[in-house]
Amino acid sequence: MSFDPLAFYATYPEKVIGRPGYPARAQYKSTLLWSLYGRRIRGSISSIETYADIGGCFGFGANAMAYTIASTQERYPQTKVFEISSDFSKIGKMLFPKLEFIEESFTQWQGDPLRFDLVSLFDVIEHIPDPEKFLSDVAPRTKFALIKTPMETSGEWRGSRAPALQGEDHVDGHVNFFDPAPYMKMLERCGFEIVQWDLVADIVPRGIAKSILDPEERLESLNSKSMTAARLLRRMVGIPLKFSPRIFRYTRRMVGGGDHLCLVKSIV
Numbered sequence: 001m002s003f004d005p006l007a008f009y010a011t012y013p014e015k016v017i018g019r020p021g022y023p024a025r026a027q028y029k030s031t032l033l034w035s036l037y038g039r040r041i042r043g044s045i046s047s048i049e050t051y052a053d054i055g056g057c058f059g060f061g062a063n064a065m066a067y068t069i070a071s072t073q074e075r076y077p078q079t080k081v082f083e084i085s086s087d088f089s090k091i092g093k094m095l096f097p098k099l100e101f102i103e104e105s106f107t108q109w110q111g112d113p114l115r116f117d118l119v120s121l122f123d124v125i126e127h128i129p130d131p132e133k134f135l136s137d138v139a140p141r142t143k144f145a146l147i148k149t150p151m152e153t154s155g156e157w158r159g160s161r162a163p164a165l166q167g168e169d170h171v172d173g174h175v176n177f178f179d180p181a182p183y184m185k186m187l188e189r190c191g192f193e194i195v196q197w198d199l200v201a202d203i204v205p206r207g208i209a210k211s212i213l214d215p216e217e218r219l220e221s222l223n224s225k226s227m228t229a230a231r232l233l234r235r236m237v238g239i240p241l242k243f244s245p246r247i248f249r250y251t252r253r254m255v256g257g258g259d260h261l262c263l264v265k266s267i268v
Contacts, residue, residue, distance in 0.1 A: 003129075010087075024213050028203070029148055030122065033261060048073065050080075053080075059096040061122050062079055062081045079100065081099050089101040107137035107138060116143070117143050121149075123149065126172075152256070195263045201252065
């Protein structure tokens with residue numbers, strides 16, 4: 001499949017920022033990951049002095065994460081947003097003038113610092129043509145990483161098939177599609193130790209928050225004329241199994257979908 005990421009994302013910023021729930025959802029990701037794993041990070045690092053958000057788009061997530069870190073240690077970390085799209089950076093600098101936007105690949109960065117206390121990758125790995133090479137280059141340049149990646153295959157029950165729409169045909173230009181088990185093995189091959197992880201049906205909780213943080217899905221559902229059995233099952237399994245993590249993880253592996261959230265530690 002031929003896919004030119006630079007061409008695809010040339011018009012992506014104006015599309016994504018127009019989605020009604022995008023800004024709130026971007027900030028929610030970072031606060032959720034910190035609430036789940038922040039204590040483990042603080043138990044290993046007395047103070048987070050340097051933090052980088054990779055593929056940070058407009059900086060909503062990085063700003064929320066830096067604020068959350070500051071609220072726990074009473075001072076802001078030195079925060080950098082690595083975003084190769086000049087359009088994202090241009091808007092981000094206006095929204096968050098205190099953040100430093102760097103328009104180059106994180107793995108090519110030769111400035112100060114060369115190694116960060118913490119990096120975050122929120123919905124990034126699925127966009128990168130060679131994720132193993134990228135993650136292997138990231139591992140030596142950070143102590144810890146918070147990662148959120150969608151699991152978009154059909155699950156082990158249906159052969160872990162990737163969706164038909166990929167690359168430029170995918171709504172967000174995704175080119176990688178993972179199942180949890182091989183995904184975590186990939187992280188380990190790239191030089192990370194998985195400290196703690198969760199597999200959830202959706203990062204956005206059901207109820208009133210869903211209509212605020214993800215109004216696009218509701219609009220899409222209203223316009224959809226059909227509901228496949230797989231989509232219905234994915235929606236159903238999230239509620240009754242949420243108090244039994246092991247059963248939920250197994251069920252989510254079987255039917256696919258959801259989000260993988262994890263804290264990893266560099267071992268290189």
